[in-house]
Amino acid sequence: MFLIPFASTLFPLADAGLYGYLQGAGLIAMAALGLGFVIFVHELGHFAVAKWCGVKCEKFFVGFDIGGYKLSRKWGETEYGIGILPLGGYVKMLGQDDNPANIDEQLARSKGLEGSSTAKEITGPKGEKLWVDRRSYMAKSVPQRMAIISAGVIMNIIFGFIFAFIAYSMGAPKQTCVAGATVPGSPAWQANLRTGDRIVRINDIVDPTFDDLTGSVVLGNLTDGVTFSILRRDASQPETVVIKPEQKEGELARIGMVSQAMLRLSKEDPARPHSPAAEASPELKGDDEIVAVDGEPVDRFYQFAALLEAKRDAPIKLTLRRGGESPADHPFAPRTGGEEIEVSIAPNPAERFGVVTKLGPVLAVQPGSPAEQAGLKPGDTLLAVDGPLKDNEAIDPLTLNQTLAAAARDGSSVTFSVGRGEGAPLSIDVTPRVADWDEALEPVGLPTLGLALESTLEVAATLPDSPAERAGIIPGDVLVAAAIKSEDEKQPLAGKDLNFKSDKLGWATLVDLMQDHAEDLRLELTVKRGDAEETVELLTYQPAGQFAADRGLVLLPDRTLRYGGSVADRAKMAFDEIGKGMTSVYRFLGKIGGQVPVTGVAGPISIARIAYSQAGDGLATLLLFLTMLSANLAVINFLPIPVLDGGHMVFLAYEGIRGRPAGEKFVTAMHMVGLAFLLSLMVLVFGLDIGRLFGAV
Structure with a gap:
C-alpha cells in the first residue's frame, strides 16, 4: 500500500491567460505523469518482487478504486488499472489482507487445502499448523515477505536517484544564494548582509543554493545558530558568521534574506503594466539583458539597484543586449554577441494616498551603524527630525529614508528628538551613511542609519490637500481593511478585499503594490475611529518631488546551473540529492509541532500544485522535485506505523523472531491505532490544503 505524504513547502501556481491555459494543460500533464510515475514505481517494486517470489498478484492499481470507479483491464491473472481516488496505489496479493480481523478466518478456510499439491503448511498465530495456497503471500518465508514489503521503498530510492541523475545530466537550474535584500531587524540584517553578498558555505554545504539556505535555516539549530561563510560583494576572502534564525509563532524559522535577481528581463512580461518601463522607447522585449545604465556598465544586480536608487528622480538610458549567447554550461551567465540597443525610461513619480502612519519604536539597531555610534537603542521612539513638528505633522515612514539619504550625500548630520522611557525627549545627532543596498518594506527600515522600526496601522497625520485629508481621515484612526477596485484585469489585487491584520499587510506594502496602477484604480479604505468603523474611497496622487526607484522592470530570479560533467559527477550529485532528501524528511518529522509548526505541512492538493509549478520551470526541476518526493515516500x-510498509516490517520481524505471526487481537488493535492516526493525518493535511486554496492558512 502507498499513501502520498505531506510536503514542507508550497509554491504558487502560475498565472493563467489565453496562452497560459494552453501552456498550463501541458504542465498539468507533466505534473500528473510525474506524480503518477512515482506511485507506479513504488507499486511496481511490490509487484515485481512478489512475482519473483511466486506470489499471485490479483490487482495492480495506481489510485484507489473506491466504489468500483476505475479504468482497468485484465492481462493474465492480474487486473491492471487506475482508480478514481488519486491518493496512492496498491497491489492486491493472494492471501494478503490488510484487515487483521480476517486473519483467522482466512487461515480457517485454508484447511480445505490440507495435503494438496498446490498448498503449503504454515504456522498460525496460535502455533497451529495450517495450509495455504503455495502462491499465497502467507505461504512465503519471512525474508521473502520482507523483500516484497520493502521493495516499494527501495524502488522509490532507486528511481529518486535516477530522477536526480537525469536532472544533473540535463543541467538543473537553481536559485543562487546571493542576497538581494534583507528584512529590517532580521538575523541577516543584524549580520550586515547586503545586496550582492554571496553565501559560499552553510555548515558543511559548500556553494549552497537558496534551497539549501531555506532547508538549513528551517531545520537548523535555533539556539546555537547556523554557521555561514559570506563573501562580501567588495571582499576577496569570505568571513565566517554565526546567524541564529528567528521563529515567530506559527511560522517557519528564517533569517530574513531575499535572493537577488539577475539582469535579464522576464520572457513573458518584461515590464509591469502602467509603469514607466511599459512605456519605454523603444519597447522592451522579453529576455533583454541589461548591460549599462546611462553608459555605466553593470554586470551585478547590486550595481544596477544602486544606480536606480541614485537616479530615481531622473530619466535613465538602459543599454540592453538583445539576442546573443551564454556559455553552454551556464545559460544564466552574461551573454555575448547579439545587438546592443538603448532604451529610455522616464522617472516613476511616487503614487500616494496622503496617509502618514505612526512610526513605531526602534526594534533593532544594526551593529557598527551610524545609529549605534550615535547611541540609539531598541525601544527608542523617533519623535521629530531637525526641529519640532507642526500640528497634523508626523514623520512619514515612506519618505524618511530618502530625506536621510539626501543628508548622507551632502555629508551633513540630522538631529532627532528621541523618546526614551519616561524621561524628557533626548536630542541625538546622527550622520547618515550612503546606503546603496535594498531592504524589505516591513518593518520600517532606515538603511542610512541602520535602524529597524515597528510599522503601525495608526494614522499619525494626513498630507495637506491629499485624498486622505479630503476624505476626512484624521490622526488616531486605525487602518482596518482595504478593497482594491479596478476594471483593469492587469491591476494587481483588483477585486480583492484585504484585512491588514489577518493578511499581515502593512501600509507601506499596500502603497508599493499600488505604485504602477490602472487609471481607474480606487481604494476603499476602512478605518476604525473609536468604536466605529468608516469606509472611504481614495484615489492616488503624486506628491511633488517624490519618486520611486523602481521603474517597473520585471527581472528574472538569479539562477545557476548545476550540471554533472561526467557520469561519476552525476552519480555523486544524484546520491547526495536523494540522501539529503531522506535525512531532511527525518529531521522535518522530528521537529513537527515544535520548530516546524503543524501548519507548515501540506497534503496531496499542495503536492500537486508544487508539481505543477516545478513543471513550469523545466523538466530538470520537476525531476528534482520528484526526487524529493520519492525520498519523502521512502521515509514515511x-x-x-501499522498499515504502512514499515508497520508490516515490524510485524514480520516479530514473526521471524517468534516463529509465528502476532496474535489476531494484538494486530487488530495496532492496525486500528495506525489507521486512526493516518486518517487523522489525512483530515489535517486536506484541511490545511483547502485552507491554502482559500487563503485561510
Missing part, C-alpha cells in the same frame, strides 16, 4: 512509508 517505512515508518513503523
Whole structure:
C-alpha cells in the first residue's frame, strides 16, 4: 500500500491567460505523469518482487478504486488499472489482507487445502499448523515477505536517484544564494548582509543554493545558530558568521534574506503594466539583458539597484543586449554577441494616498551603524527630525529614508528628538551613511542609519490637500481593511478585499503594490475611529518631488546551473540529492509541532500544485522535485506505523523472531491505532490544503 505524504513547502501556481491555459494543460500533464510515475514505481517494486517470489498478484492499481470507479483491464491473472481516488496505489496479493480481523478466518478456510499439491503448511498465530495456497503471500518465508514489503521503498530510492541523475545530466537550474535584500531587524540584517553578498558555505554545504539556505535555516539549530561563510560583494576572502534564525509563532524559522535577481528581463512580461518601463522607447522585449545604465556598465544586480536608487528622480538610458549567447554550461551567465540597443525610461513619480502612519519604536539597531555610534537603542521612539513638528505633522515612514539619504550625500548630520522611557525627549545627532543596498518594506527600515522600526496601522497625520485629508481621515484612526477596485484585469489585487491584520499587510506594502496602477484604480479604505468603523474611497496622487526607484522592470530570479560533467559527477550529485532528501524528511518529522509548526505541512492538493509549478520551470526541476518526493515516500512509508510498509516490517520481524505471526487481537488493535492516526493525518493535511486554496492558512 502507498499513501502520498505531506510536503514542507508550497509554491504558487502560475498565472493563467489565453496562452497560459494552453501552456498550463501541458504542465498539468507533466505534473500528473510525474506524480503518477512515482506511485507506479513504488507499486511496481511490490509487484515485481512478489512475482519473483511466486506470489499471485490479483490487482495492480495506481489510485484507489473506491466504489468500483476505475479504468482497468485484465492481462493474465492480474487486473491492471487506475482508480478514481488519486491518493496512492496498491497491489492486491493472494492471501494478503490488510484487515487483521480476517486473519483467522482466512487461515480457517485454508484447511480445505490440507495435503494438496498446490498448498503449503504454515504456522498460525496460535502455533497451529495450517495450509495455504503455495502462491499465497502467507505461504512465503519471512525474508521473502520482507523483500516484497520493502521493495516499494527501495524502488522509490532507486528511481529518486535516477530522477536526480537525469536532472544533473540535463543541467538543473537553481536559485543562487546571493542576497538581494534583507528584512529590517532580521538575523541577516543584524549580520550586515547586503545586496550582492554571496553565501559560499552553510555548515558543511559548500556553494549552497537558496534551497539549501531555506532547508538549513528551517531545520537548523535555533539556539546555537547556523554557521555561514559570506563573501562580501567588495571582499576577496569570505568571513565566517554565526546567524541564529528567528521563529515567530506559527511560522517557519528564517533569517530574513531575499535572493537577488539577475539582469535579464522576464520572457513573458518584461515590464509591469502602467509603469514607466511599459512605456519605454523603444519597447522592451522579453529576455533583454541589461548591460549599462546611462553608459555605466553593470554586470551585478547590486550595481544596477544602486544606480536606480541614485537616479530615481531622473530619466535613465538602459543599454540592453538583445539576442546573443551564454556559455553552454551556464545559460544564466552574461551573454555575448547579439545587438546592443538603448532604451529610455522616464522617472516613476511616487503614487500616494496622503496617509502618514505612526512610526513605531526602534526594534533593532544594526551593529557598527551610524545609529549605534550615535547611541540609539531598541525601544527608542523617533519623535521629530531637525526641529519640532507642526500640528497634523508626523514623520512619514515612506519618505524618511530618502530625506536621510539626501543628508548622507551632502555629508551633513540630522538631529532627532528621541523618546526614551519616561524621561524628557533626548536630542541625538546622527550622520547618515550612503546606503546603496535594498531592504524589505516591513518593518520600517532606515538603511542610512541602520535602524529597524515597528510599522503601525495608526494614522499619525494626513498630507495637506491629499485624498486622505479630503476624505476626512484624521490622526488616531486605525487602518482596518482595504478593497482594491479596478476594471483593469492587469491591476494587481483588483477585486480583492484585504484585512491588514489577518493578511499581515502593512501600509507601506499596500502603497508599493499600488505604485504602477490602472487609471481607474480606487481604494476603499476602512478605518476604525473609536468604536466605529468608516469606509472611504481614495484615489492616488503624486506628491511633488517624490519618486520611486523602481521603474517597473520585471527581472528574472538569479539562477545557476548545476550540471554533472561526467557520469561519476552525476552519480555523486544524484546520491547526495536523494540522501539529503531522506535525512531532511527525518529531521522535518522530528521537529513537527515544535520548530516546524503543524501548519507548515501540506497534503496531496499542495503536492500537486508544487508539481505543477516545478513543471513550469523545466523538466530538470520537476525531476528534482520528484526526487524529493520519492525520498519523502521512502521515509514515511517505512515508518513503523501499522498499515504502512514499515508497520508490516515490524510485524514480520516479530514473526521471524517468534516463529509465528502476532496474535489476531494484538494486530487488530495496532492496525486500528495506525489507521486512526493516518486518517487523522489525512483530515489535517486536506484541511490545511483547502485552507491554502482559500487563503485561510
